[in-house]
Amino acid sequence: MRTLSCKQLRKCFGGIRAVADIELEFPEPGITAIIGPNGAGKTTLVNILTGFVRADAGHCYLGKRETTQLAPHRIAQLGVTRSFQELRLVQQASVIDNVMLARPRQLGERLWRALFRVGVAVEETSSRREAIGILHALDLDDKTHALASELSYGQQKLLSLALCLATEARIIFLDEPVSGVHPELTARILSLLRGLAENGKLIIFVEHDLAAVREIADRVIVMDEGQVIADGAPADVLHRPEILEAYVG
Amino acid sequence: MDYLIHIAVFCCIYTVLAESLDLLVGHAGILSLVHAAFYATGAYTCAIIAVHLQWPFPVALLLGCASSGVVAFGVAALSIRLRGDLFVIATFACHVVILGVVANWIGLTRGPLGIFDIPHAVVLGCSLDTGWQYALMALTMALLAWAVVQLLVSSPFGRVLHAVREDDVLAMALGKNVFYFKSLAFIVAGVLAAGAGGIYAHYMRFIDPTSFTVMESILIASMVIIGGAGSRWGPVVGAVLLICLPEVLRVLGLPGSVAAHLRQIIYGVLLVVMMRLRPQGLVGHFAFGR
Structure with missing residues (x-):
């Protein structure tokens, strides 16, 4: 079992802190949801972990191997792939x-x-x-x-x-996999993701649909203003008033 | 008849150039303006070897292709990480530098004076001294270039090139080394263009830097875009059309000086019209730049 992790991860765009000193571990397998309001830094965090954005400071690891400076294709070759918020296909x-x-x-x-x-x-x-x-x-x-x-x-x-x-990656990042999808297809996608996790894959998905998060996530990470403000099981995290306030805005 | 054979030789030479550039423009989606420099590298290497060393033509041609491959690798290393307009400008700059070396390395290339009295190519003991023999060799080279490009683009290698053309971010997310694939396409294109240069040098028996200016690169790119970038026959159609068009003007009886300028105007107008009305070219399906 490998663990994807990051330490003291920081990224600023101009004067805005998109990711601020984040430390996380993602042990395989399982389903982790990253939620938070728009601009919370969720996609930036995914971009850094998959090599598409370079962190200003901090380190990323896959197992014991540091991946902070690796190009996206090298990280993908190590078994970490992703989908994008905007659909990217040939x-x-x-x-x-x-x-x-x-x-x-x-x-x-x-x-x-x-x-x-x-x-x-x-x-x-x-x-x-x-x-x-x-x-x-x-x-x-x-x-x-x-x-x-x-x-x-x-x-x-x-x-x-x-x-x-098809990439056979063990770790899959999905950026809003069920947004804009009708409920029947949403249920199919969620059931597929559950099946993948049961087959040993780590699914990390960014999502605004809290019902979907409640349904399949084993763990929820809540981000706001570039920081992790809560991390735990959905049942423990999603009912907290401060989370709902940060999320709803 | 000799006139028609001469046109046929040029159609084949430019088919090689257009087909090789199409690997970059049509299949990898990168517009390069350095192509005529690879053509020049092949022509000069073959000419220098033939004049100074008298080595057999096939050896000279292979060395010409190899040297162009090395130059293409250098150009790729310098420019391939740039995107869009910056990449085009970088390839233009590389062309200027390479042609500058050709024009100023007098001891090797005779600079603006050019290299003349290049001996006819000798293949399998047979000296090619007639037009139809060169037409046959150029046709063989054109078929080879066409086959190489078709083999590459119909393979998993080509599948990656098409992904790079449409969305290089997706290709990276799927574990494809975009710069590696672009560089390889660049090297293959350079090697094939050098083959055309070698045949050109021995056929014309005289080369100088004016045959390989950036206008030549633009002409080759026009052939690809007008014919149909990324299509099986587009570059062939574009090359034949743009080589034969000036000859039609000649048949119409226009004076040479007028025809030369008119040709440039027609190329320009044709390019603008195609980009506006049919960006996928005459027989293509991939709309370059869209």
Whole structure:
């Protein structure tokens, strides 16, 4: 079991403290929700932990390995992936190509293998099979050959989750995975996330929907003005008046 | 007939250049203005080896491609982390520097005087001294460049390039080293462009820096964009169209001096019209810059 952690993490944008001396540990597996009002620093914290933003001070670790200065792709290669608040997909590629893109350590991504096709066909067949399996699990198998841009918003949310699964990452950050999604699909996504956690993955998600947080999170971290103001089980945290006040504003 | 063969040779040479640039523009989504410098590197390396060392043409061509690959690696190392307009400006600056070296390293390149009396290429003991022989060689090179690009873009390597083109942040989040893939595409494009340069040097038997100015890079980029960036046949269509267009003006009987200026105006107008009305090019589907 590895633990994702950060110590004395700090990030300022101009004069605004987006993340202020945060210390956290995220042991695997489980589901952790990060909540807080807009501008609380939730997405900045995720961006720092996944390497997309450099912290001004402090350290991030994956197990014993320091990841503070690593590029995002190196952190992803260590088994930490993410989705984004704004949907990010290869819109002009098919659904299955999007999922196959996300597969890790592909031989065919090497120049000489790509040119001379050494072992690529076999790998592609197996990669395609895996991708179809993931799409089937997410009920997207009838959209396999559709362009990503042709999917509905909810289906695109599912596809971005499929990409995270295809990376085989053990730690998955999701930024508002159920925002703007109809209740039926929300229930499906939450049940999928629960299933992933039961299969040993650590899910960390930023979310405004407190009902969703109550339903699946094992742990809730509440942030406000760049600081962690509460951290604990949903039942212990979410009823506190000061949390509700900070959250509702 | 010789005239038509001459046009065919140029169509093939520019197909190689457009196809190789398309790997960057159409598939990786990065507009580079240094391409003519890779073309020049290949041409000068082949010419210098042929004139001073008299080494066989295939060896010279391979060394030309290798030297251009090294130059492309250098350009990529300097510029690939820049984004958007800054990247375009950086590649333009690299072109100016490389052409500056070519124009001023008199001892090696003879500077503005150029290198003349470049011997005809000898392939498998056969001296290529007729136009159709060069047309055949240029066609082979064009087919090779086309095949290399199609093989790459239809592989998992190409899948990553397309992801980089559309959303490099997503590619990074999925564990893809965006700079590595862009650099490799840059090197492959440089190597292929050098192949075109080698054939050009031996075919024309004279090269000087005026054949490789930044206008040449812009012409190649126009071929890609007008033909259709990121498509299977777009760069070929663009190269043939923009090479044949001036010849149509010639057939119309316009004086050479007028035709030369008119050609530039037509290229410019065509580029603006295409970007406005059909940004995916004549036969393409990816709208460059959108």
